[in-house]
Amino acid sequence: MSETGSAGRLEQPAADSLVAFFEAPHLEREKAQFPYFLKVDLAHAVMLSEEGILSPSQAALLLRALTRIERLGVDGLDLDPLGGSMLFQIEQLLSAEVGEDIGGRLHIGRSRLDQGPTVRRLYKRNMLLGILAAINELRATLIERASLHTETVMPGYTCLQHAHPGVFGHYLASFAAKLADDFSRLTAAYERLNLSPLGAAGLSGTSWPINRTRTSELLGFDGLVKNSKLAREAYYAAEVAGGLAMLMSTLNDLATDLHLWSSYEFGFIELADEFCGTSSIFPQKKNPTALEAIKFAAGEAISWPSVILTTFRAEGTGDVVMREAPILDRACSLSLGGLKLMAPIIETASVDEARMRTLASANWSTATSLADDLVRHRGFSFRRAHLIVARFVRMAMQREVTTETATGALLDEAASSLGLQPPGFDDQRVRQAFDAPAFARSRISPGSINPGEVASLIDDARSDLSASQSWHGERLERLGRADEMLKLAIGEIVSAG
Structure with a gap:
């Protein structure tokens, strides 16, 4: 174990089980971060030099060595899980190249x-x-x-x-x-x-x-x-x-x-x-x-x-x-x-x-349009219009009437069955209410499915x-x-x- 690791405080190296469970996986994760370890080291060395904490020659030696390690890349390094984290591994490489007296100075003013x-x-x-x-x-x-x-x-x-x-x-x-x-x-x-x-x-x-x-x-x-x-x-x-x-x-x-x-x-x-x-x-x-x-x-x-x-x-x-x-x-x-x-x-x-x-047009999905027509043109409240149209759809489905064969007479019957005034719509008006593309075009509120609003969105x-x-x-x-x-x-x- 290098002096840059834990040998100064510990007498024994890490147990194999600790290495397998933590140190080796931890080092593998740090390998993916290798370029950023070097970037931090380079920036820190530059700052130490600019602040006069490192001499010009010390800084130059460190930066040249770090640049060479950076060019080697993580795959070009002989890394050992027993050597500790990437911080220690790089410091050991530096010390091997420029000597511990120079390599060990990189850690001035920082910690892991x-x-x-x-x-x-x-x-x-x-x-x-x-x-x-x-x-x-x-x-x-x-x-x-x-x-x-x-x-x-x-x-x-x-x-x-x-x-x-x-x-x-x-x-x-x-x-x-x-x-x-x-x-x-x-x-x-x-x-x-x-x-x-x-x-x-x-x-x-x-x-x-x-x-x-x-x-x-x-x-x-x-x-x-x-x-x-x-x-x-x-x-x-x-x-x-x-x-x-x-x-x-x-x-x-x-x-x-x-x-x-x-x-x-x-x-x-x-x-x-x-x-x-x-x-x-x-x-x-x-x-x-x-x-x-x-x-x-x-x-x-x-x-x-x-x-x-x-x-x-x-x-x-x-x-x-x-x-x-x-x-x-x-x-x-x-x-x-x-x-x-x-x-x-x-x-x-x-x-x-x-x-x-x-x-979209097959399953009475635009029934709200027919209810809206009852409100607009016959003066019903929306709740009563909703009730009439719901009854109308139920009766149509029971009788196997489709949106294309629905009639005004059936709508009148639905209203009458609820004790309400028959609307008196003709067949065309009833069937038009179930035109899905027309329904989309009729939506005018901001953010709606109207093609113009969709284009705006x-x-x-x-x-x-x-x-x-x-x-x-x-x-x-x-x-x-x-x-x-x-x-x-x-x-x-x-x-x-």
């Missing part, structure tokens, strides 16, 4: 309690930005597909029974709006995630004259975790997990509808072959495998916030349990995968517009998406500028040393 959380925030920041980009990609796909279906009438459902007709473009636009909310929730979490704990140094601060603002700037953070006690605090992980759980709920709702609508009984859509599977025994089967995969992944999402909060339950004792929340890595992976799978599903699915239109969705894309692009530009600033600072110090 602030260095580790800084690395994890950088790593989670990168994952979250990828998810946010994928949300925008799915929103764009939904918006473009919705724009092709502003007049595609379809059945609408409550309690899985026909309610009013809907419009497929209106439906797709609703999910673009839900994803906009998901994006907003996660950007709020991003603002709290993207703060630098580096320099808190063991939760109490340090006696060294470090410049925390400088390392924050070099690493692309928006600010500092100001209270040193909160350096290891990672409740942002629960907040991100909560946002991802809600995102997966959105994907689950969409996948569930499409799954149902792809069945023979509905027949509204058909998935492209590349997103389907077949049966080992039923030759005719075309299973919507991709949708089932999304629904399956969404099943565990509800547990993500609770698992993280449970993991962090000992925060008040000063325990360091917050240093890891592996479930968040899985949450990010599943969320990104679900988004990247759903976008091409939406883009390539075929839509049976004729089937949708036929079923789509325009709004495009504007919201543009703002979200700008937000995302600005964050990427800021991080790019920070990377360039760090490279420039490294170059200047190495040249001078």
Whole structure:
């Protein structure tokens, strides 16, 4: 065990069982974060140099060695779980190359309690930005597909029974709006995630004259975790997990509808072959495998916030349990995968517009229009009009009368059976009330299924998406500028040393 590990305090190395259960898996997780360990080390070394804590020659030696390790990559390193966390592993590599007297100076003014959380925030920041980009990609796909279906009438459902007709473009636009909310929730979490704990140094601060603002700037953070006690605090992980759980709920709702609508009984859509599977025994089967995969992944999402909060339950004792929340890595992976799978599903699915239109008009779903006509033209209260039309529909179904053969006489009979004045509508007026496309055009309230309103919703969705894309692009530009600033600072110090 190297002096940079635990040999100074402990006489014996870690037990094999501890290595197998914790140290080795922990190191594997840190391997994925390797580029961010190096970035933190480089930024910290630059700051120590700029503040005069390292001499020019010491800083140059450290930065050259760190740059070589960075170029090697994690696969080029001989890492040993007995060597401790990635912090110790890199320090040992540095000491082997430049000597312990120089390599050991990198840890001045910091602790694993602030260095580790800084690395994890950088790593989670990168994952979250990828998810946010994928949300925008799915929103764009939904918006473009919705724009092709502003007049595609379809059945609408409550309690899985026909309610009013809907419009497929209106439906797709609703999910673009839900994803906009998901994006907003996660950007709020991003603002709290993207703060630098580096320099808190063991939760109490340090006696060294470090410049925390400088390392924050070099690493692309928006600010500092100001209270040193909160350096290891990672409740942002629960907040991100909560946002991802809600995102997966959105994907689950969409996948569930499409799954149902792809069945023979509905027949509204058909998935492209590349997103389907077949049966080992039923030759005719075309299973919507991709949708089932999304629904399956969404099943565990509800547990993500609770698992993280449970993991962090000992925060008040000063325990360091917050240093890891592996479930968040899985949450990010599943969320990104679900988004990247759903976008091409939406883009390539075929839509049976004729089937949708036929079923939208087939089951008395526009009966509210007939009730509205009774209110407008015969002076009934809506409650009485509702009662008359409900009785009319019941009588029509009992007599196997359809929306196309309904008559004014039957409506009069329904009213009379309730002791109310017969409306006296002719057959044409009664049948017109059950025209689903006409029903859609008659909706005039903001946000309705009227084709003009659907187009307006789509325009709004495009504007919201543009703002979200700008937000995302600005964050990427800021991080790019920070990377360039760090490279420039490294170059200047190495040249001078």
